[in-house]
Amino acid sequence: MAKGRFLWMVMGLALVSYAGVPLAAQGDKVKGEKVYKDAKCSVCHKVGTTGGKMGPEITKVGAKRDAAWLATYLVNPKAENPKNKMPAVKVKGADLDNLIAYLVSLK
Numbered sequence: 772m773a774k775g776r777f778l779w780m781v782m783g784l785a786l787v788s789y790a791g792v793p794l795a796a797q798g799d800k801v802k803g804e805k806v807y808k809d810a811k812c813s814v815c816h817k818v819g820t821t822g823g824k825m826g827p828e829i830t831k832v833g834a835k836r837d838a839a840w841l842a843t844y845l846v847n848p849k850a851e852n853p854k855n856k857m858p859a860v861k862v863k864g865a866d867l868d869n870l871i872a873y874l875v876s877l878k
């Protein structure tokens with residue numbers, strides 16, 4: 772009996788990790804870092820020791836925000852707050868996924 776349950780557990784875990792891989796791998800954080808640089812986000816945001824001060828420091832934004840929140844926020848920051856000074860991000864498609872993967876990796 773106990774052995775059977777163990778097998779089911781292993782199969783369950785295998786399924787969960789299999790399903791988790793494509794989700795986590797949606798964006799490429801290395802490419803996303805380049806998107807971040809190209810989009811000049813650092814004019815206003817500081818990551819580590821580099822970047823401007825007009826926006827909040829986002830060195831650890833991944834610890835606070837998840838991919839779903841970022842996906843909504845970045846394309847329309849004013850939806851969160853009409854007075855938001857963050858400009859809507861023009862990056863789209865795979866570049867946006869990569870950018871989000873990069874931001875989520877900042878922890």
Ligand code: HEC
Binds near residue numbers: 812814826832
């Ligand atoms: C003109 C300056 C400016 C630029 C350029 C800019 N931002 Fe922002 N950003 C802001 C400001 C200001 C806020 C804070 C808005 C508020 O809360 O009112 C903000 C907020 C954010 C937040 C939310 C942080 C949090 O946890 O609350 C994220 C994430 C973010 N910006 C990412 C980006 C990315 C990625 C780019 C480049 C594609 C970018 N920003 C470009 C000014 C800027």
